[in-house]
Structure formats: structure tokens, C-alpha cells
Amino acid sequence: MAKPWWQRFCMILGGVWLALLSGCSPVKVLNALTPEDTFARTAGIAYGSDPRQKLDVYVPRHAQAGAPVVVFFYGGSWNSGDRADYAFVGEALASRGIVAVLADYRLYPQVRYPSFLEDGAQAVAWTRAHIREFSGNPQRLYLMGHSSGAYNAAMLALDSSLLSAVGMSPKDLSGWIGLAGPYDFLPIENPDVRPVFFWPDSPPQSQPINHVSHGAPPALLIAATRDTLVNPTRNTGGLARKLREAGVPVQDLYYARPSHVTLVATLSRPLRRLAPVLDQVVAFIRHTPPQ
Known part of the structure; x- marks a missing residue:
């Protein structure tokens, strides 16, 4: 007889925990448990001249x-x-088309604000410019990020000067998704983050909450x-x-079971029971x- 879902879930969590105790990193464990038959990946595409300016594209297997x-x-x-x-994120999205x-x-320390946003x-x-080559529709373009990556997505969606510099506008986005994002964090308390934003002279314009306007793209905000x-x-x-006060469509959701870190991990197959x-x-x- 097949085990009920909660027993299978506990077994998976137990396996993840044992792997962590053996010295494996959490993301390596999640990626090891991620199937590879749901997508085709093109890796290491350069979008700029710096070695860090590269990306991977995950295309649904039957896109x-x-x-x-x-x-x-x-x-x-x-800073890391x-x-x-995050292959498990690429697989999760590709598995849903x-x-x-x-x-x-x-x-x-290679760069500080706003250089990573320019990237x-x-x-x-x-x-x-290129996503049609991978079966994607540039008219259905969304941004998404977790933690500081959610900040990046928020700034690109809200501060029009960033996309304007590359010949685009936030109006070119159909929406954006933020997972556990920092959107209003001055004065900065985290010592690892302070030098990134020139503490103690961190500019107010570095905060997503200061760029909200009526024409911003719809948003889905999720937090633990x-x-x-x-x-x-x-x-x-x-x-x-x-x-909401600016008339922008937004949905904010909060889940009790995940933590800051495991919120993004719920996208992986082993941990989806933590939150939908x-x-x-x-x-x-x-x-x-669509836009």
C-alpha cells in the first residue's frame, strides 16, 4: 500500500536533513532531487562582457x-x-509551461548599488530581444526574485530609469513577483549589506517603496x-x-510554515508541501x- 503524502513528505525531509548533516549544501540537495526530464537548458549565455553577466534559459520540454x-x-x-x-527554480517554472x-x-565587492541593478x-x-528563440513570448514577460533578488526585481519594475537605460520601460513587463523581499530597509542593520549601499549615506532612491507610481506593473508579494x-x-x-494606494494591482500572501530561506525552497519538488x-x-x- 502506498504511504500517505505526509509520510512521504517526512521521509523526504529526513533525507534532506541527513544530507545536510553530511556536509552537503541545501541547494545542492534540492538540485540533486530535481528531475531533468521536464526542461531543456541552455547554459552560460552572455548578456554582457563581464564573466558574471551570464544567464541560463530553461525551456519546457514540450513548449x-x-x-x-x-x-x-x-x-x-x-555579495553571494x-x-x-537555483536549477530547482528553473525546473519548477518549466514544469508548469x-x-x-x-x-x-x-x-x-566588485560593484555596489546600483551596478547590479544595471546588470x-x-x-x-x-x-x-532573444526569448522568441526559446519559445517564449516577450509580451508575457515577468520578473521574479527571492530576498535581495526580489529587491532587484522590485527596483526594475518600479524605478523606470533602470529599464529606460536599456531601451525598455516597466510597461514592458506583465508583472513581477517578490519572495521575502526587502523593499524598505533604511537605516541598514545588516553589516553585510551596509557597504553595498554606502552606509551610513545610503541613498533614499535605493528603496523600492520610494518608487511606487500609478503605472507600475501588477505584483505578487509572498512572505514568511x-x-x-x-x-x-x-x-x-x-x-x-x-x-494599493497608488491603484496598482497587488496580491500579498503570507505563510506560517516556511522561513526566509525555505520560502524559495518551496518551489522545489521535495518542499512544496510547506506552502503553495x-x-x-x-x-x-x-x-x-499580457502587457
């Missing part, structure tokens, strides 16, 4: 032309991260209620409130009208 597209930015306090660590673009960007804008511009790294009430709740984050992301993309 039809005109699929929606998500450009994903990972977190890491703007690698797109290869979405073309996923996972982009690296330059990190501190993000270049990655988005590359995607818009027990997030101790990025305050969900101030950041997700505060930005959602300001977007992937289902909510897919529903948002399917029900948000």
Missing part, C-alpha cells in the same frame, strides 16, 4: 511558441549567489510570517499597502493579462 517568461534573480545579500544553485531565465549579476536591466533586455531576516510586515506589507508558492506564482502569471 509551444508563445509561452510566458520569467526572469529570476536569486538572493544572497548582493550563483544561478546554478513557463520559460525561465536565471541570471547572474555582479556582486559586492539586471541588461539581462531583461537580452530576454526581451516567521521571517527574522527581512521583516514581512514592514517590507511586504508596507509595499503592498503603498501599491509555486501554485500561486503560476496562477498569477496565468491570470495577469
Whole structure:
């Protein structure tokens, strides 16, 4: 007799925990448990001249032309991260018929604000120009990120000067998705983040909440209620409130079981029982009208 889902889930969690105890990193464990038969990946595409300015494209195995597209930015306090660590995100989106673009960007100490945002804008511009070659529809273009990557997505969607520099506009986006994002974090408390934003002279224009306007793209904001790294009430709740006041379509969701880190991990197959984050992301993309 097949075991009930909760027993299977506990077995998977137990396997992940044992792997972590053996010294494996969490993302390597999740990626090891990620199937590879749902997508075709083209890796290491350069969107700029710097070695960090590269991206991977995950195309659904049976993709039809005109699929929606998500450009994903990972977190890491703007001083760490690698797109290869988030293969489980690419697989999750591709398994639901979405073309996923996972982009690296330059990190501190190589660069500071706003250079990594300029990288993000270049990655988005590359995607818009080339994604038809990968069965994607540039008219159904979404941004998505986790933690500091959610900040990147927010800034690109809200600060029009960033996309304007690459010949685009936030109006070219159908929407954006933020997972556990910091959108209003001055004065900066995290010592790892302070030098990224020139603390103690961090510019107010570095904050997404200060760029909200009526014409901003629709947003889906998701947070963990027990997030101790990025305050969900101030950041997700505060930005959602300001977007609503500006007349921007926004949905904010909060889940009790994930943490700041495991919120993005719920996109992986082993941890989807923690919260229906992937289902909510897919529903948002399917029900948000094309640009």
C-alpha cells in the first residue's frame, strides 16, 4: 500500500536533513532531487562582457511558441549567489509551461548599488530581444526574485530609469513577483549589506517603496510570517499597502510554515508541501493579462 503524502513528505525531509548533516549544501540537495526530464537548458549565455553577466534559459520540454517568461534573480545579500544553485527554480517554472531565465549579476565587492541593478536591466533586455528563440513570448514577460533578488526585481519594475537605460520601460513587463523581499530597509542593520549601499549615506532612491507610481506593473508579494531576516510586515506589507494606494494591482500572501530561506525552497519538488508558492506564482502569471 502506498504511504500517505505526509509520510512521504517526512521521509523526504529526513533525507534532506541527513544530507545536510553530511556536509552537503541545501541547494545542492534540492538540485540533486530535481528531475531533468521536464526542461531543456541552455547554459552560460552572455548578456554582457563581464564573466558574471551570464544567464541560463530553461525551456519546457514540450513548449509551444508563445509561452510566458520569467526572469529570476536569486538572493544572497548582493555579495553571494550563483544561478546554478537555483536549477530547482528553473525546473519548477518549466514544469508548469513557463520559460525561465536565471541570471547572474555582479556582486559586492566588485560593484555596489546600483551596478547590479544595471546588470539586471541588461539581462531583461537580452530576454526581451532573444526569448522568441526559446519559445517564449516577450509580451508575457515577468520578473521574479527571492530576498535581495526580489529587491532587484522590485527596483526594475518600479524605478523606470533602470529599464529606460536599456531601451525598455516597466510597461514592458506583465508583472513581477517578490519572495521575502526587502523593499524598505533604511537605516541598514545588516553589516553585510551596509557597504553595498554606502552606509551610513545610503541613498533614499535605493528603496523600492520610494518608487511606487500609478503605472507600475501588477505584483505578487509572498512572505514568511516567521521571517527574522527581512521583516514581512514592514517590507511586504508596507509595499503592498503603498501599491494599493497608488491603484496598482497587488496580491500579498503570507505563510506560517516556511522561513526566509525555505520560502524559495518551496518551489522545489521535495518542499512544496510547506506552502503553495509555486501554485500561486503560476496562477498569477496565468491570470495577469499580457502587457
